[in-house]
Amino acid sequence: MFRKVLVANRGEIAVRVIRTLREMGIGAVAVYSDADRTALHVRLADEAVHIGPPLVAESYLRADRILDAARSAGAEAIHPGYGFLSENADFAAACERAGIAFIGPPASAIEAMGSKTGARARMSEAGVPVVPGGTARHPADARATAARLGYPVMVKAAFGGGGKGMRLVAREQDLARSFERAHSEAQAAFGDGTVYLEKAIALPRHVEIQVLGDKEGNVVHLFERDCSIQRRHQKVVEETPCPAADERLVERMGEVAVRAAKAVGYFSAGTVEFLLDRSGEFYFLEMNTRLQVEHPITEWVTGFDLVREMVGVAAGRKLGFDQRGIRRRGAAIECRVYAEDPARGFLPCPGPGAALRAPSGPWVRDDSGVYAGAEVSRYYDPLISKLSAWGPDRAVALARMRRALREYVVAGIRTNLSFHERLLAQPEFCAGRYHTGFIEAHADDLLADRVPEHADARDLCVALAAALAGQERRQRQAATAAGDAERGSLSPWVRAHRMSR
Numbered sequence: 001m002f003r004k005v006l007v008a009n010r011g012e013i014a015v016r017v018i019r020t021l022r023e024m025g026i027g028a029v030a031v032y033s034d035a036d037r038t039a040l041h042v043r044l045a046d047e048a049v050h051i052g053p054p055l056v057a058e059s060y061l062r063a064d065r066i067l068d069a070a071r072s073a074g075a076e077a078i079h080p081g082y083g084f085l086s087e088n089a090d091f092a093a094a095c096e097r098a099g100i101a102f103i104g105p106p107a108s109a110i111e112a113m114g115s116k117t118g119a120r121a122r123m124s125e126a127g128v129p130v131v132p133g134g135t136a137r138h139p140a141d142a143r144a145t146a147a148r149l150g151y152p153v154m155v156k157a158a159f160g161g162g163g164k165g166m167r168l169v170a171r172e173q174d175l176a177r178s179f180e181r182a183h184s185e186a187q188a189a190f191g192d193g194t195v196y197l198e199k200a201i202a203l204p205r206h207v208e209i210q211v212l213g214d215k216e217g218n219v220v221h222l223f224e225r226d227c228s229i230q231r232r233h234q235k236v237v238e239e240t241p242c243p244a245a246d247e248r249l250v251e252r253m254g255e256v257a258v259r260a261a262k263a264v265g266y267f268s269a270g271t272v273e274f275l276l277d278r279s280g281e282f283y284f285l286e287m288n289t290r291l292q293v294e295h296p297i298t299e300w301v302t303g304f305d306l307v308r309e310m311v312g313v314a315a316g317r318k319l320g321f322d323q324r325g326i327r328r329r330g331a332a333i334e335c336r337v338y339a340e341d342p343a344r345g346f347l348p349c350p351g352p353g354a355a356l357r358a359p360s361g362p363w364v365r366d367d368s369g370v371y372a373g374a375e376v377s378r379y380y381d382p383l384i385s386k387l388s389a390w391g392p393d394r395a396v397a398l399a400r401m402r403r404a405l406r407e408y409v410v411a412g413i414r415t416n417l418s419f420h421e422r423l424l425a426q427p428e429f430c431a432g433r434y435h436t437g438f439i440e441a442h443a444d445d446l447l448a449d450r451v452p453e454h455a456d457a458r459d460l461c462v463a464l465a466a467a468l469a470g471q472e473r474r475q476r477q478a479a480t481a482a483g484d485a486e487r488g489s490l491s492p493w494v495r496a497h498r499m500s501r
Ligand code: MV4
Pocket: 131, 154, 161, 162, 163, 166, 198, 199, 200, 201, 202, 204, 205, 206, 227, 228, 230, 233, 275, 285, 436, 437
């Protein structure tokens, strides 16, 4: 097993990975930009290496600096988290060339799934259902393909993501314009203007299957996640099981996802995304060749630690179980807590958070990358934390989430906490009847302005006191950094308590 691993990420996911490394007895090396000098992931790691200025292009996206950091720290492997370099095939290959294990899939699998058109062809060959579609090399080609498919159609960028370069086209007379717009948007955003067409699925659900494979070709699935609650192509709430899928459907999707992974020689953790239409048909959308933001809900219902499995596989271990060894228990839901204003189009609202008190208690988990008094930086994704809850069934999981949301205190920055509370009170959502257009369709229910947060004056005092204490502690630590390092940076009170035991 590795003795030391570098975590090439920041925020909550760096914290998440470091925690498992600690549990496995593996040394954790953090990297940080100027904006993250005092970040939580830096504090929790055993050591930390500075990699540049705040801009991601000059720090977290710099493969060369991250490899240098790994070499200088003597790390034997790199966990990329999600985003940044996690789905960069060149980076994965560069790690292996440098003799540093990439804790993720093989570069060839990242590459194979990187092109949507390439992936569609590979998947079709492997017997994975894909949305009926075809080429759109030029406007006349697009017209011919659309006529064959029937309207409405989607124009999509071959190397796209996040809905960029994507257009819904209802009628032939709109096709040429949408083609041109999608083409130039894709060229500008991805450096490749290639687009293609798919038949549009009306109000689909986004359902994805978690897979896990080892280097001997064993692949299993860990059930599904329904990620249909999105805004601007970004997920905000995820749950498992999918309320619209019965056991038989999940079994079929699981088998197909395993087939998809095997077709590209996949190992490590990955996710196969599907669109599920209202008749219960499902179609391959894309494969995410990384650990996903929403992995905690799968951990809740299966009992696995996905990061631990990824590390084991990267070190050459075989999966210690087969498909029959994986059972699902109960239901789980995750709410992404963002520093943003839902009433203003979910506008990011970064800034110094005065106070933060995360909920806890039975069957609630908070994956946070910040601490009281820390800043949500304007340079990065404004995710404050991922709040997740488990229950023996969906109703109990939802009740626990409502309870946890009420307990959450964030002062000083705007958050989407009350959006989550409204969503979890919305009758259609509570009944499990939703789709990828749900937030837009129910904007009146979900975005209505409602001033009072649950934080009362006492909550705020408690939270502010914690924030101030955190600030004092940081100042003290800065003053005595060397001494703290020797003593393991425990506060005097905690140290005295430990010695008395
Ligand atoms: C679609 C679709 C309907 N039909 N493709 C949006 C982002 C990209 N990853 C795929 N997307 C979609 N592709 C066909 N043929 C509807 C969407 C879509 C969507 C998909 C998943 C989650 C949220 C979404 C929101 C709007 C549209």
